[in-house]
Amino acid sequence: MESLDLSNPTTLAAIAAVAALIVIGIIIGLVRGRRKPELPQEPPPPPPEALGEERPKISVDAESEPTQPLQLEDLVARPPEAPAAEARVTPPPAPPADLGAFRSGLKSTRGNLISRLAGVFRRGRELDSSILDEVEEVLISADVGVHTTERILEALRAQMNGGHLSSADDAWEAIREEARSILAASGQGLAIEQTPTVILVVGVNGVGKTTTIGKLASRFDRQGKTLLLGAGDTFRAAAVTQLEVWGRRVGCEVVKGKDRADPGSVIFDAIERAKGEGIDIVIADTAGRLHTKVPLMDELKKLGRTVEKALGRPADHVLLVLDATTGQNAIQQAQLFKDALPLSGIVLTKLDGTAKGGVILGIVDQHQVPIEFIGVGEKVEDLKPFGAEAFLEALFESPEALESPEDAASAS
Ligand SMILES: Nc1nc2c(ncn2[C@@H]2O[C@H](COP(=O)(O)OP(=O)(O)OP(=O)(O)O)[C@@H](O)[C@H]2O)c(=O)[nH]1
Ligand SMILES: [Mg+2]
Structure with a gap:
């Protein structure tokens, strides 16, 4: 075997090249062998109980179905006592507006x-x-x-x-x-589109204007509207006090004038203030006056003009309150008020009393003014939106329904 000539530069270069290749191979081997442990580890999947700890708001229902992908609604907190199955039940369709109230x-x-x-x-x-x-x-x-x-x-x-x-x-x-x-045009509800929306409430003495204003204010308040009540019945100090009681109960302010102040000036102030403060609704009380006294009707017309001056347009709603127990007289009242102001709707109160509900048909048919609310008692919750279907359902319930002992007694 021929010995290597280490003095030959070519031989030396070949040996160096072979040595370099061996070193590179060793390094590559080392690197491959160590790469795995050097890479960051994938975090192990957390145990279910740990997930439970991290997401306390996830419903029990979502955890009991781990194969289901998590839905957005699963992340919404639900009270523990309300099982998800219940929360998902479609609510039954709303019954016709207060059928029970109409029934009684x-x-x-x-x-x-x-x-x-x-x-x-x-x-x-x-x-x-x-x-x-x-x-x-x-x-x-x-x-x-x-x-x-x-x-x-x-x-x-x-x-x-x-x-x-x-x-x-x-x-x-x-x-x-x-x-x-x-009744087709009745029960459409009062549109609250402008700020402020002005509602004038008119009607003869004792029909339930102020009470209706209080009940209405409470309804609007529950809907999140801001309110101002205008004490336009300046003829009786007690009327202002009565409105203030309702204002306190509902939590809204009452604009009032000095004793015997001009009702127009009080309502004008209320509208100005509502405009300045961005209040949603102004409800104006008016005096319950004898509809047979023409000057009083003139006063109402004047009030309508004042509202228009303050608002830049006529009152958004003029609600006539009628007492259902006064029967045909209510139909005549509607005519007189209609001549004074453009009525937009009727509130028929005291249907819980001895009223004969047939008057509803007469009023609407004769005056073509829709019924918007009915009063079935003195409490705040006793003002109900008028629903024609519920009314008809209650009024025309099959005659057999009257054969129940309870109804038979009331029919006799
Ligand atoms: N049973 C019953 N009573 C009602 C209803 N609405 C109002 N009343 C009562 O009727 C009476 C007169 O109500 P008011 O709100 O003062 O009537 P008003 O039209 O403002 O009367 P004046 O301010 O005198 O013109 C009060 O005792 C009310 O509680 C109703 O729907 N059913
Ligand atoms: Mg009153």
Whole structure:
């Protein structure tokens, strides 16, 4: 074997190259062997209990279904006693607006109107024109009024002549349908679109204006609106005090003037203040005055003009309060107020009393002014938005419903 010539530079260079390759190989081997431990470790998945600790707001339900991807709603805190399954139940559709209130409020009406109509349409009776005379008598005695009674009879007659009434149920349905079309524009609610929205509340003495204002203010307050009440009934000191009591109860301020101040100036101040302070709603009380005294009606017209001056437009809503127990008189009052101011809606109070609810049909039909609220008691929660369907449901509940012992007693 030939010995290496270490004096030869070529041989030396080859040896150096081989040595360098060996060193590089060793280094690469070392690096490969050490790379794994040097890399940062993937964090181990936290145990479920640790997750539970970190996310105390996640519902029990979400944790019991670990295979489900986490949803945004799972991160929303829920009270522990409200299981998620319950929270996800679709709420039942809202019942027609306060059917219960109408039922009890119209109890005497149902006793009067519906049980008597049920008597007219008793089963097996032949439907001839003599039946119309009886229906007429019942409707008139239920305060529906001559004008509206005639309208309903006309509808019945037309159906009868056209051969569409073959049973008592058909006749019953025809009356209900006519009532539904009379009430179609009622119960739309008061639009609160402008700031401030001004609501003038008018009506004769004692119908429930101030009480209605208090109840309305409470409703709006619960809806998060800011309110100012205007004590426009400056003729009686007690009227201002009564409004102040409601203001304190609701937590809103009352703008008042000096004794016997001009009602216009009080309402003007209230509107100016609401404009300055960005208040949502001004509700103005007015004196309950005798509608037969023309100068007092003139006063109301003047008040309307003052509102327009302060607001730059007429009052957004003029609500006429009528006492349902006054029957046909309420229909006449509506006419007089309508002549003084453009009425936008009616509040019919005291339907819990001896009122005959038929008057609702008469008022709306005759004056074409919608009913927006009904009063069924003196408490703050006794003002209900008028819902035509609920009203009809309660008023025209099947005659059989009256055969329950409770209703039979009220019908007698
Ligand atoms: N049963 C019943 N009573 C009511 C209802 N609304 C108001 N009242 C009562 O009717 C009476 C007169 O109510 P007010 O609010 O003072 O009537 P008003 O129209 O402001 O009367 P004046 O200020 O005198 O013009 C009060 O005793 C009220 O509690 C109602 O819906 N049902
Ligand atoms: Mg009053």
